[in-house]
Amino acid sequence: MTPTTVLPMSAPDRRLIAVALGLGVLLAFLPLIGSALVVDKLTYLFILIMFATMWNLLAGYAGLVSVGQQAFVGLGGYAMVRMVDAGLPPFPAIFIGALCTGVVAWALSWFVLRLKAGEFAIATWVIAEAIRSVVSFDPLIQGETGTSVTALNAYAPEVRRLTIYLLGLATMSLMLWGSWKLLQGRTGAQAQAIRDDEEAAASIGISTFQVKQRIYILASIGCAVAGTLWLASAITFQPRTSFGVQWSVFMLFMVLVGGIGTFIGPILGALLFFALQEIFGDFGAWYMAGVGILAILFALYLPNGIVGLWLNRGQAEPLSMRKRLGL
Amino acid sequence: MLEAVIQGVLLGGYYAMLAAGLSLMFGVVRFINLAHGDMAVLGAMIALWLVQGLGLGVGLAIAVTLPAMAALGWLMQRLIFERALRGGFLIPILTTIGLGAALQNGMFGLFGSNTKSLGAYIGNLSWASWQLPGGIFLGQLPVYMFLTAVLVLGALHLLLTRTAFGRAVRATSTDAEAAALCGVDARSVHRKAAAIAVALAGLAGIFLALRAQVTPFSGPMLLIFAFEAVVIGGIGSLRGTLIGGIALGLAQSVGGLISPQFSLLAGHCVFLAVLAWRMSQEAVAERGGWRSAIAAMTHKRDMMRRKT
Numbered sequence: 099m100t101p102t103t104v105l106p107m108s109a110p111d112r113r114l115i116a117v118a119l120g121l122g123v124l125l126a127f128l129p130l131i132g133s134a135l136v137v138d139k140l141t142y143l144f145i146l147i148m149f150a151t152m153w154n155l156l157a158g159y160a161g162l163v164s165v166g167q168q169a170f171v172g173l174g175g176y177a178m179v180r181m182v183d184a185g186l187p188p189f190p191a192i193f194i195g196a197l198c199t200g201v202v203a204w205a206l207s208w209f210v211l212r213l214k215a216g217e218f219a220i221a222t223w224v225i226a227e228a229i230r231s232v233v234s235f236d237p238l239i240q241g242e243t244g245t246s247v248t249a250l251n252a253y254a255p256e257v258r259r260l261t262i263y264l265l266g267l268a269t270m271s272l273m274l275w276g277s278w279k280l281l282q283g284r285t286g287a288q289a290q291a292i293r294d295d296e297e298a299a300a301s302i303g304i305s306t307f308q309v310k311q312r313i314y315i316l317a318s319i320g321c322a323v324a325g326t327l328w329l330a331s332a333i334t335f336q337p338r339t340s341f342g343v344q345w346s347v348f349m350l351f352m353v354l355v356g357g358i359g360t361f362i363g364p365i366l367g368a369l370l371f372f373a374l375q376e377i378f379g380d381f382g383a384w385y386m387a388g389v390g391i392l393a394i395l396f397a398l399y400l401p402n403g404i405v406g407l408w409l410n411r412g413q414a415e416p417l418s419m420r421k422r423l424g425l
Numbered sequence: 426m427l428e429a430v431i432q433g434v435l436l437g438g439y440y441a442m443l444a445a446g447l448s449l450m451f452g453v454v455r456f457i458n459l460a461h462g463d464m465a466v467l468g469a470m471i472a473l474w475l476v477q478g479l480g481l482g483v484g485l486a487i488a489v490t491l492p493a494m495a496a497l498g499w500l501m502q503r504l505i506f507e508r509a510l511r512g513g514f515l516i517p518i519l520t521t522i523g524l525g526a527a528l529q530n531g532m533f534g535l536f537g538s539n540t541k542s543l544g545a546y547i548g549n550l551s552w553a554s555w556q557l558p559g560g561i562f563l564g565q566l567p568v569y570m571f572l573t574a575v576l577v578l579g580a581l582h583l584l585l586t587r588t589a590f591g592r593a594v595r596a597t598s599t600d601a602e603a604a605a606l607c608g609v610d611a612r613s614v615h616r617k618a619a620a621i622a623v624a625l626a627g628l629a630g631i632f633l634a635l636r637a638q639v640t641p642f643s644g645p646m647l648l649i650f651a652f653e654a655v656v657i658g659g660i661g662s663l664r665g666t667l668i669g670g671i672a673l674g675l676a677q678s679v680g681g682l683i684s685p686q687f688s689l690l691a692g693h694c695v696f697l698a699v700l701a702w703r704m705s706q707e708a709v710a711e712r713g714g715w716r717s718a719i720a721a722m723t724h725k726r727d728m729m730r731r732k733t
Contacts, residue, residue: 157515163514163515163518209697209701209704212704213700213704215514216457217656217700219518220649220652220656221696221697221700223649224649224652224653224693224696224697225693225697227649227689227693228690228693228694228697231686231687231689231690231693232690234686235686241686343645347522347526350518350519350522351519351522351523354515354519355519358515382534383530383531383533383534384530384531384534385530386526386529386530387526387527387528387529387530387531387534388527389523389526390522390523390524390525390526390527390528390529390530391523391527392523393519393520393522393523393526394505394519394520394523394524394527396519396523397509397512397516397517397519397520397523398505398508398509398516398520401512401516
């Protein structure tokens with residue numbers, strides 16, 4: 099057998115990472131000069147990137163096409179509301195609530211991960227709806243009316259805005275770094291093997307259930323953190339909004355339009371979605387209709403997403419998870 | 426209680442109607458149409474526009490809407506779905522989710538967000554009822570709808586089992602390539618199936634507009650109901666779809682006795698329970714453990730493909 103060595107990362111990729119790190123540091127200091135509006139918008143962008151990255155882990159690497167990630171967006175929010183009501187300070191509650199959501203994801207995983215693709219997609223959605231109904235029974239939530247995390251009003255608006263922004267930037271960086279490590283490591287390779295051929299992966303000794311379970315739980319916690327950060331900036335918890343299927347639709351759009359199963363695709367997708375919203379958002383319903391048509395056009399004419407632009411020209415995608423072998 | 430059971434069964438006819446098109450698309454074209462609920466709403470909106478805007482009678486409006494929906498289904502299969510189908514599992518999902526978003530928001534832009542109903546245009550039919558012994562009131566409209574649903578599904582069943590077109594459909598859904606070798610034009614069969622499926626969705630949407638209200642954003646909920654009915658009843662048989670619809674209607678109507686909010690939850694729970702039960706049955710059928718459960722599922726799907 100020819101000995102193979104894994105080549106180090108390509109020079110453009112290393113430059114890209116250096117730029118990203120520099121950008122991250124700049125973003126951390128941006129609130130010093132940026133207006134409140136810019137800070138709010140960027141916070142929303144970080145949340146979108148987190149959602150896209152998490153859904154890509156699920157669908158792009160573990161092959162789990164979920165239409166029910168809003169279950170964890172809503173549950174994380176609900177856990178936060180409950181904990182704040184019990185007297186916990188709101189910012190730690192964001193993360194503790196997300197961890198509680200991870201426990202729910204662990205319990206659910208025993209059921210949903212045994213379903214086949216189509217059933218998995220539908221069942222996750224129905225579960226999200228069922229959880230929404232159950233949460234609405236809680237008198238604290240007041241049914242469809244919802245409730246406000248009034249404890250957040252104890253902070254001055256600037257302090258709150260800055261805290262959420264920095265928390266968003268930090269968790270987004272952590273998630274990007276974490277999923278990079280995860281995908282570069284053993285779990286990533288195993289997950290990609292499962293996505294490409296589950297039977298073959300199992301036959302070479304990969305514990306397919308465990309790998310999928312690990313990714314499912316991590317992605318659920320990630321969605322819960324991102325969703326709860328969004329709730330912290332929106333303050334009002336309404337079951338219909340937090341458990342709305344639109345979250346999963348956004349994730350799906352960003353990931354598939356950016357390029358599923360690539361590291362950079364979801365980020366590009368999130369940036370595009372954010373830009374569209376900024377430019378055309380004032381058109382309201384017609385803007386969303388346009389996003390729908392754009393999704394159809396991407397699906398039909400650029401099925402590999404924005405990353406496909408590189409692939410179509412025969413170039414390697416930036417920050418590829420594929421290892422380069424030197425023979 | 427008895428009243429709730431009767432209402433649940435009657436409601437089931439409507440759900441079966443809603444689910445039939447989804448099931449047909451999945452069974453014949455192997456295409457999961459996530460915009461199915463939005464198509465139903467579109468059918469309702471077109472009928473509403475014909476009645477409110479042009480002043481047509483409800484019957485005439487239905488007679489105009491259904492062929493229009495069928496034509497739309499044919500066109501969408503021709504222009505969008507055929508191309509999406511070549512992209513594997515995910516591309517149809519992105520396509521139909523995009524289509525759903527475009528339909529919902531387009532209808533919102535055109536018709537506004539007000540809830541609309543055809544109930545006001547059918548005279549006293551919307552509240553007329555028969556009184557049964559035991560003080561049970563039986564709404565006439567739900568009964569007519571249930572009968573229509575059974576008739577339409579029965580006719581569709583006959584179409585699929587007794588006609589040359591039905592044979593072509595079954596041959597295509599079993600093995601499109603082999604059917605093509607025998608001279609069946611699979612693409613034409615798929616387009617006709619899509620036309621029937623979208624027309625069925627439109628009819629279900631009109632049913633909804635007759636018995637309740639529709640908004641441009643009702644689609645996703647309708648899609649969930651349709652999926653639940655299809656999965657409860659088992660994919661690939663119209664009788665199963667009818668049974669699934671009735672089971673869902675019963676669950677919602679009986680669950681609604683406990684509290685109005687419990688109604689939908691009961692339907693979701695029945696759906697999840699059926700999935701879990703089927704999964705455990707398949708796991709038991711083999712040597713146990715989840716790998717065999719997946720093996721059993723794929724095996725069963727192949728068996729069903731051969732049967733239909």
